[in-house]
Amino acid sequence: xxxxxxxxxxxxxxxxxxxxxxxxxxxxxxxxxxxxxxxxxxxxxxxxxxxxxxxxxxxxxxxxxxxxxxxxxxxxxxxxxxxxxxxxxxxxxxxxxxxxxxxxxxxxxxxxxxxxxxxxxxxxxxxxxxxxxxxxxxxxxxxxxxxxxxxxxxxxxxxxxxxxxxxxxxxxxxxxxxxxxxxxxxxxxxxxxxxxxxxxxxxxxxxxxxxxxxxxxxxxxxxxxxxxxxxxxxxxxxxxxxxxxxxxxxxxxxxxxxxxxxxxxxxxxxxxxxxxxxxxxxxxxxxxxxxxxxxxxxxxxxxxxxxxxxxxxxxxxxxxxxxxxxxxxxxxxxxxxxxxxxxxxxxxxxxxxxxxxxxxxxxxxxxxxxxxxxxxxxxxxxxxxxxxxxxxxxxxxxxxxxxxxxxxxxxxxxxxxxxxxxxxxxxxxxxxxxxxxxxxxxxxxxxxxxxxxxxxxxxxxxxxxxxxxxxxxxxxxxxxxxxxxxxxxxxxxxxxxxxxxxxxxxxxxxxxxxxxxxxxxxxxxxxxxxxxx
Amino acid sequence: xxxxxxxxxxxxxxxxxxxxxxxxxxxxxxxxxxxxxxxxxxxxxxxxxxxxxxxxxxxxxxxxxxxxxxxxxxxxxxxxxxxxxxxxxxxxxxxxxxxxxxxxxxxxxxxxxxxxxxxxxxxxxxxxxxxxxxxxxxxxxxxxxxxxxxxxxxxxxxxxxxxxxxxxxxxxxxxxxxxxxxxxxxxxxxxxxxxxxxxxxxxxxxxxxxxxxxxxxxxxxxxxxxxxxxxxxxxxxxxxxxxxxxxxxxxxxxxxxxxxxxxxxxxxxxxxxxxxxxxxxxxxxxxxxxxxxxxxxxxxxxxxxxxxxxxxxxxxxxxxxxxxxxxxxxxxxxxxxxxxxxxxxxxxxxxxxxxxxxxxxxxxxxxxxxxxxxxxxx
Numbered sequence: 001x002x003x004x005x006x007x008x009x010x011x012x013x014x015x016x017x018x019x020x021x022x023x024x025x026x027x028x029x030x031x032x033x034x035x036x037x038x039x040x041x042x043x044x045x046x047x048x049x050x051x052x053x054x055x056x057x058x059x060x061x062x063x064x065x066x067x068x069x070x071x072x073x074x075x076x077x078x079x080x081x082x083x084x085x086x087x088x089x090x091x092x093x094x095x096x097x098x099x100x101x102x103x104x105x106x107x108x109x110x111x112x113x114x115x116x117x118x119x120x121x122x123x124x125x126x127x128x129x130x131x132x133x134x135x136x137x138x139x140x141x142x143x144x145x146x147x148x149x150x151x152x153x154x155x156x157x158x159x160x161x162x163x164x165x166x167x168x169x170x171x172x173x174x175x176x177x178x179x180x181x182x183x184x185x186x187x188x189x190x191x192x193x194x195x196x197x198x199x200x201x202x203x204x205x206x207x208x209x210x211x212x213x214x215x216x217x218x219x220x221x222x223x224x225x226x227x228x229x230x231x232x233x234x235x236x237x238x239x240x241x242x243x244x245x246x247x248x249x250x251x252x253x254x255x256x257x258x259x260x261x262x263x264x265x266x267x268x269x270x271x272x273x274x275x276x277x278x279x280x281x282x283x284x285x286x287x288x289x290x291x292x293x294x295x296x297x298x299x300x301x302x303x304x305x306x307x308x309x310x311x312x313x314x315x316x317x318x319x320x321x322x323x324x325x326x327x328x329x330x331x332x333x334x335x336x337x338x339x340x341x342x343x344x345x346x347x348x349x350x351x352x353x354x355x356x357x358x359x360x361x362x363x364x365x366x367x368x369x370x371x372x373x374x375x376x377x378x379x380x381x382x383x384x385x386x387x388x389x390x391x392x393x394x395x396x397x398x399x400x401x402x403x404x405x406x407x408x409x410x411x412x413x414x415x416x417x418x419x420x421x422x423x424x425x426x427x428x429x430x431x432x433x434x435x436x437x438x439x440x441x442x443x444x445x446x447x448x449x450x451x452x453x454x455x456x457x458x459x460x461x462x463x464x465x466x467x468x469x470x471x472x473x474x475x476x477x478x479x480x481x482x483x484x485x486x487x488x489x490x491x492x493x494x495x496x497x498x499x500x501x502x503x504x505x506x507x508x509x510x511x512x513x514x515x516x517x518x519x520x521x522x523x524x525x526x527x528x529x530x531x532x533x
Numbered sequence: 534x535x536x537x538x539x540x541x542x543x544x545x546x547x548x549x550x551x552x553x554x555x556x557x558x559x560x561x562x563x564x565x566x567x568x569x570x571x572x573x574x575x576x577x578x579x580x581x582x583x584x585x586x587x588x589x590x591x592x593x594x595x596x597x598x599x600x601x602x603x604x605x606x607x608x609x610x611x612x613x614x615x616x617x618x619x620x621x622x623x624x625x626x627x628x629x630x631x632x633x634x635x636x637x638x639x640x641x642x643x644x645x646x647x648x649x650x651x652x653x654x655x656x657x658x659x660x661x662x663x664x665x666x667x668x669x670x671x672x673x674x675x676x677x678x679x680x681x682x683x684x685x686x687x688x689x690x691x692x693x694x695x696x697x698x699x700x701x702x703x704x705x706x707x708x709x710x711x712x713x714x715x716x717x718x719x720x721x722x723x724x725x726x727x728x729x730x731x732x733x734x735x736x737x738x739x740x741x742x743x744x745x746x747x748x749x750x751x752x753x754x755x756x757x758x759x760x761x762x763x764x765x766x767x768x769x770x771x772x773x774x775x776x777x778x779x780x781x782x783x784x785x786x787x788x789x790x791x792x793x794x795x796x797x798x799x800x801x802x803x804x805x806x807x808x809x810x811x812x813x814x815x816x817x818x819x820x821x822x823x824x825x826x827x828x829x830x831x832x833x834x835x836x837x838x839x840x841x842x843x844x845x846x847x848x849x850x851x852x853x854x855x856x857x858x859x860x861x862x863x864x865x866x867x868x869x870x871x872x873x874x875x876x877x878x879x880x881x882x883x884x885x886x887x888x889x890x891x892x893x894x895x896x897x898x899x900x901x902x903x904x905x906x907x908x909x910x911x
Contacts, residue, residue, distance in 0.1 A: 322775055342778030351776065359776035362769045373766060374777030376759050385758050 018080070019044040019177050019208040020065070020096075025074035027060055034060040036233045038074065042177075042225075047199055047209045049219040049240075052229035053252055053308065053474050058212050061229070062179050065210070066098045067091035078177070097170025101182045103162050105154045112137060112150035115169045140171050145201045160191035164198065177208045184218055196222045214252070214307070216245040228252055249509035266299035267484050271330075272468030273319075273349075273437045278327035280314045280492075288314045289325070290492040296437065296468040301459070303471045303483030303500065307512050311492035312472045313354060316441050319470070320344060320351055332436050345374055348436035352426055352443050354472070356419075360426045363415040367407060368396040370414050371429055378433055399428035404454060420451025427455055431462060438462065441472045456482065476505040488512060556882045557829075557836075560874035567874075568867045577859050586864075589853035590846055593732035600729070603845035604741045604802045605816075607838060609823025611744075611751055612796035614832040616681075618755060619768040619788045625670060625685025626796040627820025628692030633662040634800025635696050635715065638811035639705040641804075642716035651722035652805060656743075659797040666692065667793020674789070675782040681789065689820075700813070714812025724805035740802035747795065748834040764788055796820065825872045831879070844868060 018041050025038035035057050042048040052058050063069040065076065067085030076083050078094050085091045088098070105114050116133045123129035134150050141148040146164045154162065163183060170178060180199075184192045199209055199222060213219050219226060220240050228236040228251040236251050273296045280289035289311040296302045306312055318325035321341040328337045336344055345351070351374065353359035361370050372381040372392050380391030396410045403424045407417055414422060423443070430438060440459065444452040459482060463469060473479050479486060480500045488496040488511045496511055569579035589595055609626055616623035641655035670688055673679040700706045706713045726736025755761035767774040767784050775781055799819055804811060826844055830836030847868055851861040 320776065340778065340780065341775065342780070345778045353776055358770070358772045360773065362766055362773055364769055365765075369762070372762060373773065376762055376766075376777070376779075382759050385760065387757050387759060387762055389757075 017044050018042060019046075019078070020210070021075075021077040021080075022061075022065070023075045023077070025061065025064060025071045025076070027064060027069065027071050034232055035064070035071070036231075038229075038232075038234050040227055040234060041237075042208060042210060044079075044208050045203050045206055046224040047203055047211055047222050049211045049213060049223035049226045050229060051212075051214055051216065051219055051226060051248065051252060053214060056229045056252075057232040058229055059181065060232075062098070062181060062210070062212060065091070066096060066179060092170075092173050092175065095174060095176040096179065097173060097175025097177070098179045099163070099166045099170060099181065099183060103166055105162060105165060107153075107155040109154060110150065111148055111152050111154060111157070111165050111168075114154055114165060115150075115172050119173055137168065137172065140168055144171070144198065144205060146198060158191075160194055163191075163195065167198070167202075176206075177210070178202070179210045179212070181212050182214075183211070184213065184215060192218065216248050216252075219248070220245060246506055246510045249512070250506055265484060266464050266466075268298045268300075268466065270298045271295045272298045272300075272332055273470070274328075274330040275319065276328045276330075278315065278318055278325055278329065280311070280318045280323060280325045282314075288492050289318060292327075292489075292492075292494055294487060294494070296470060298436075298466040298468050299463055300484045301463055301469040301471050301482050303473065303479040303486040304489055305473075305476065305479050305486055305498070305508055305512050306489035308474060310489050312441070312489060314492075315489070316351075316354070316439055316470075316472060319439060320349065342377065346377060348434070350430035350433075350435035350438040352423075352430055352438065352440045354441035354445070356422055356426055361414045361422060364413055366413055367400070367405075367410040367417075367425060368393045370425065371396040371399065371410075373429075375429065375433060395432065399425060399432065403428035403458065420447035423447050424451055424454060427458055431458065435467065437468045437470065439470045439472075442474060443471070444473075444475065444478060476508050480505060480508065556878040557875060559882070560871060560878040563874040563878070564867055564870040567870045568863060571866055572859070572863060575860070575863075582854065582859055582863070585853050585857060585859075586847075586850045590850040593730045594735050595850060596730050597733055597735045597737055598849045599842065599845045600741060601738045601802065601806070602849055603838075603841040604738050604744045605799060605819055606822055606826055606841040606844055607744045608740075608747060608795065608802070609799045609819045610826035610830060610837045610841060611747055611823075611834070612792050612799065613820075613823045613827040614830070614837060615751070615792040615795060616788060617768075617827055617832050619764050619784065620771070621785065621788055621792070622682045623667065623670075623685055623789065623792045623796070624682055624824070625667060625688050625692075625820070626792070626799065626823050627818060628685070628689035629663040629666045629793045629796035630659075630799035630820060631696055631815070631817060632666055632692045633659040633797035634804050634815065635699060635705065635811045636662045637797075637801070638715040638718065638804055638809075639699075641718040641722045642810065645719055645721060648721050651719075652724055655718065655722055655805065656798065656801055659801055660794045661797070663797020664790045664794035667796065668786070668790045671786045671789035675785050700811070706812075709810075709812070712812050712814065714810040714815075717810040718805070722805070723809060724801070726806055738802040738806040740798075740806055743798070744802070747798070748838065752834050760787070799823070825868070829872055829875050843871070 020040070020042040022038050022040040025035055025040075027035040038057075038061055040050075040061075050058055050061070060069065064071050067088045067090050070084075070086070076085070078096065083090070083094055085094070091098075106117070109117070112130070112134055115137055116128070121129040121132045121136075123132075137148065137150045140146070141150075146168055148161070148164055148168050154165065157165065167178065183195060196218075199211070203209060203224075211219070211223060220243075223240050226238045226240055226243070226248070227234055228238065228248065230252060238248070238251070275295075276293045278289060278292045279287055282288050292311075292315060294302060304312055304315070314323060317323035319329060321336075321339060321344045328335060330336065331344070331347055331349065334347065336347060339347065357363060360373075362373060368389075369392075372387065375381050376387075380388060380395045382388055383391070393410060399405065400407060400410060405417070405421050405424045405428065407421060414425070417425070427443065438459075443459065444455050447455070456478070459469060459471075469482075471479065471482055480503060483500045486498040486500045486503070486508070487494045488498060488508070490512070498508060498511065565579075565583070572579045572582055590599060609630070612626045612629075613623055637655045637659035640658045641651065644651065644654065646654060666688065667685075670679075670681045670684040673684045674681050698704070700713060700715070702708050702713065705715055707716055724739040726739055727741070729737040729741075753761075755765060763774065763779045763784055766777065767779055767781055771781060774784075800811075800815070803816060808815065822844065826837055826840040829840035829844075830838070847864045851864040854861040854863065
């Protein structure tokens, strides 16, 4: 393995030569294309940011670059030479190191022990040469100004210091190209500042940093170049000097898709779902959803806009009864706040979950068994305590036919279907049994354009027949196009009501990210974000 | 791939067609090879040794014994498998059946009822005690989040202690020669044997029919009922089960108690068919055999039956080896190797299939990008 070269000679002369080049990288998983024709050029001595929504394919790309997964197509070049990584070991040997979002440190070992773990310097073949290790760690720490104490116990360190240990760990293994996966997710603002100082120190010494994030203000502060990934492919390469957060947000969520044009209102005056003062607290007692109230009428689509992680998932889980919450939820006139998830579903709530693999499907079960999931107390799936195989199978055939689920049969495992077809099956299932309210969380995420249009059609048709829909999405065109009214959620609070008829994706994006002020009432969102930043 | 090693270990991932057969055959061949090597190192002829085992097992008396032990093993493995299907590791089958057999034996010995009723009451007591003992672990898990692995292991030790305390003269036991045991169950409480195999006066346990019915019930409940669907759904994906309204805590409680109830029957073939009394020499450790067999049979009722027969064959035909100067412990090595190689073989076959499928999907997607008919992978 190549040892860390601690010299400054390479810094200035070669800043324009690419350290990493990716060309036409494509990676498919059964049923879904995670990366498609990725093109990326990272110059040496740059902090190169890769931005994109969750699920856009950033992590798959990084796993490919770090040798954890092999691309199906495409070329990776490191320092100009084509490489093929089979394991992370190969990537490390080529000078690429990864700092994971979740630290991989043993708490009860010292910093030094953690750093050398797995690549211990030997003394006489058997013993560990601690003195040499300590010397080298000190050397690296001083050279890059990391300020790491080799003999502290990791459990005594704060989060920022642990991250520096992780960085030192990869530097110790000779990395010259560092991948940082969402490094600021766990840091408080001061620690973020410190980290960015460290990163600038590293690139000054000629190292290259690939920085993955979806926090636009941070990216604009630290990056020398930005690549935007959307739906698994690189859509833009921009210079942070010429781009605004608003423009970046727009690139991330995209606005080129055909906007669904349902302006003919079907909203009635009957309230299907009323939520009052809904508050969800996390394990630390922090309110992740704070005092959220809204009504959804029959025939209305209420959209919730927000950058992911602002309480949308918790809000949905609270309405579904999967998470305990304070406040009241009234479904079609009945207070369901104390009902179990099953009873809520029986009462007429359909649920298209955000993560279909975790919450929506039994991947290793055939389609007809998946038809029963969530409807295991209702016809045509059961008769008393017995599963009605014939009934469930016949109804699965109906869903496959009516919702155009492309499959060789209903005995195929759900795993074998493409993402779009899995999602169509879920939509069909949740629409059966005449729901009163449908909770649709990212209903078209990770599905191809054809399936997306089909799902939109189904949602619109159901809305016309009086279904109330709570729509959560990261796709702004989808939100604006389908919703009859829109609310912006930021840090667990509803911060703005927006009229989808007059708002543009740019304005909405700004309100969500708090990146810039925008007209109308959405302005309050940006203002609040500005205060807290 | 999105299935975990545990899923594959516990057979929640189905293998189809020839591959499903390839794995166990591969495993048995591999175990045979390993055992042969050890036999050769010991200076014994492997082929002759296997021949001895097979030859011995053709004797009618031995066949009856093989069937009888297999009956017990089968019930034990079913009890373990019920938990496995839901990701519950009931290591406590051992304690559950021993305690259940002891108390059932005491009750059965104390009462006299008309034939079938007497047997029924004894078995009911065993089922109740087994379920009750398992419910301690279930309550600890649902109320306090205690891992059932830890609690059932500890409950095994407690069951041993409690059993020893109960099995003393003056409590549930009487002195019988120099053995201590419960009062023998009278003729009305004995489960009649079946003269299934000609050529020997030894009879097959009547409980073999109960065991077979249990296997059928296991299959029907798991595959045909709502309860079974909820159980399997929870085992496959707890998060999806929660989202679809399954009360996972309630399922843990029910499943663990059901597993314990079946475990309560493990001691019944021996108690009602042979010993009629629970004494110090009542067979122990059957719960652990059950774990191995459930793993081998991948929680499939037929697979478990084959596994139980194989295990029982190895256990009961090894006596002949000692007569021929071959250490009979070779059989233990073979059993261990079979379990390990079954697990490894299924993992290998699964990976082979996963890679092959991924390649095929890749090819289809790239060849027919956009052609709807090829969007489907399998």
